[in-house]
Amino acid sequence: NAGVTQTPKFRVLKTGQSMTLLCAQDMNHEYMYWYRQDPGMGLRLIHYSVGEGTTAKGEVPDGYNVSRLKKQNFLLGLESAAPSQTSVYFCASSLGEQFFGPGTRLTVL
Amino acid sequence: AQKITQTQPGMFVQEKEAVTLDCTYDTSDPSYGLFWYKQPSSGEMIFLIYQGSYDQQNATEGRYSLNFQKARKSANLVISASQLGDSAMYFCAMREGSSNSNSGYALNFGKGTSLLVTP
Secondary structure (H helix, E strand, O other), X not given: OOOEEEEOOEXXXXXXXXXXXXXXXXXXXXXXXXXXXXXXXXXXXXXXXXXXXXXXXXXXXXXXXXXXXXXXEEEEEEOOOOHHHOEEEEEEEEOOOEEEOOOEEEEEO | OOOEEOOOOXXXXXXXXXXXXXXXXXXXXXXXXXXXXXXXXXXXXXXXEEEEOOOOOOOEEOOEEEEEEOOOOEEEEEEOOOOHHHOEEEEEEEEEOXXXXXXXXXXXXXXXXXXXEEO
């Protein structure tokens, strides 16, 4: 089992560009999450999904959109990137314990 | 309001000694879970230990134990016999478990404690 994988691992964007981060899990988990981690902060919840076709906002959802068209995939989109979105993004999936992906380091110039 | 508080931004401990990392939490939900994660410099989040609110005994996993004091709302992580490889950020997190949870059982994280183990 690969567990939770994230692509890409690193990305540099210019302000205003768009991109999609992909999270995939092979554990058949219903729950999936996107968090961001900023220096000196713990992880903060951006969006989450409790099952295929459903998504909901977390603590810091502004500037992001998500989709869960397939149970195993959870996509995080940035329509118009801003420097404030420079962060490390973690995806997680859960049946009880949360399993985290390796993270995506995003820099917005 | 901050649900998880880690008051120690940084800690030092000498190799082979024990260290306690503090965590206090705030919830009115009778059902919740408390987690500790380790984040080494490589960046991945490594699950260490879990304590459920109804668990009667403190959780233990190898050199890790959780000092759970429910009345004080604290869940301190104890690392025994520290090793150089224990140097990392440590995060305490809570999952609230009521059926009315509005975050799909997502975790609330503290800001973390940076632990440095010295020879």
